Amino acid sequence: xxxxxxxxxxxxxxxxxxxxxxxxxxxxxxxxxxxxxxxxxxxxxxxxxxxxxxxxxxxxxxxxxxxxxxxxxxxxxxxxxxxxxxxxxxxxxxxxxxxxxxxxxxxxxxxxxxxxxxxxxxxxxxxxxxxxxxxxxxxxxxxxxxxxxxxxxxxxxxxxxxxxxxxxxxxxxxxxxxxxxxxxxxxxxxxxxxxxxxxxxxxxxxxxxxxxxxxxxxxxxxxxxxxxxxxxxxxxxxxxxxxxxxxxxxxxxxxxxxxxxxxxxxxxxxxx
Numbered sequence: 001x002x003x004x005x006x007x008x009x010x011x012x013x014x015x016x017x018x019x020x021x022x023x024x025x026x027x028x029x030x031x032x033x034x035x036x037x038x039x040x041x042x043x044x045x046x047x048x049x050x051x052x053x054x055x056x057x058x059x060x061x062x063x064x065x066x067x068x069x070x071x072x073x074x075x076x077x078x079x080x081x082x083x084x085x086x087x088x089x090x091x092x093x094x095x096x097x098x099x100x101x102x103x104x105x106x107x108x109x110x111x112x113x114x115x116x117x118x119x120x121x122x123x124x125x126x127x128x129x130x131x132x133x134x135x136x137x138x139x140x141x142x143x144x145x146x147x148x149x150x151x152x153x154x155x156x157x158x159x160x161x162x163x164x165x166x167x168x169x170x171x172x173x174x175x176x177x178x179x180x181x182x183x184x185x186x187x188x189x190x191x192x193x194x195x196x197x198x199x200x201x202x203x204x205x206x207x208x209x210x211x212x213x214x215x216x217x218x219x220x221x222x223x224x225x226x227x228x229x230x231x232x233x234x235x236x237x238x239x240x241x242x243x244x245x246x247x248x249x250x251x252x253x254x255x256x257x258x259x260x261x262x263x264x265x266x267x268x269x270x271x272x
Contacts, residue, residue: 032153032169035200040143042203043232043258048072050256051090059246067091073261080105084267101269108146113269122271143205150174151194159197166197166206189213202226202233218244229258 054066067090074083085102089095097117104110115122151171159166173191190213197207204226210219225237238251 026154028154029152032155032171033148035155035167035198036143036148036153036169036171036196037145039198039203039205040145040148045074046232046258047074047261048256048258049261051254053252053254054249055252056247056249065091066095071261071266073264073267075264080107082106084264086267097272101267103267103269115269115271117272120271122269156195161197161206164199164206165201167200169196169198170194171196192218199233204233204235218242227253227256229256232258 049069049071051069052067056064058064068087069090070085070087072083072085075081081103083102083104085100085104087100089098099115101113102110103112112125113122114125151173153169153171156168156170159168170193172193175189175191192210192212194211195209196205198205204223206223206226208221209217212218219240219242221238221240223235223237224239225235226233227236228234234253234256235251236253236256238253240249240251241247242249
């Protein structure tokens with residue numbers, strides 16, 4: 001169900017002041033958490049399928065492209081698995097036929113599997129192994145309860161961005177103590193942070209900027225085109241700039257569909 005937060009945001013800021021007076025959480029933090037959670041949960045339970053084309057341009061203007069299909073399925077009667085994801089590589093040729101599966105359990109754990117057609121082997125992989133194989137880390141485009149909890153977020157202001165009303169939220173990493181190399185004393189590093197421009201009517205992040213502990217912009221992600229399916233507005237084209245690696249990435253979403261996937265057997269990790 002689509003939720004319109006633009007008209008609710010200001011009342012929420014004042015209405016929560018009484019309930020948060022006895023705690024260290026400010027009304028702005030409560031409003032930010034409510035909006036971020038709504039964005040994270042808006043497609044929960046909605047099966048999805050699409051074709052993705054990712055083109056990455058490096059500092060030498062060489063282009064690296066990935067072309068794949070993905071499916072997301074929420075079991076109707078979940079036992080322990082509450083979300084299933086399947087990705088199938090189409091191009092480049094050397095990666096064609098590779099398949100990935102992600103199975104998320106109700107306890108928060110996740111299993112990832114990969115099938116390599118060259119060897120005919122199916123094996124379980126770690127998060128680190130999967131990230132090494134990916135051209136782009138899609139977790140940067142998603143909000144999850146874990147990522148929300150890992151940051152302290154506040155509403156900065158309302159703005160207009162490219163003709164749409166947005167709410168700017170600042171999310172600061174929760175700092176954790178770390179042990180100094182040559183001392184037994186623990187110090188707290190200055191955390192990095194991100195800025196999120198959120199369309200509260202459609203509950204979509206339309207722009208994100210990431211900063212390091214020295215307030216230096218390291219990465220920018222922007223939705224450049226959207227499409228509306230039913231009650232949902234979704235990203236159709238995304239551009240990201242990595243200032244550290246000096247790369248620019250364009251993401252195109254094709255054949256996007258929402259609705260129940262009729263063949264749940266495709267989410268069972270198995271070789272061809």
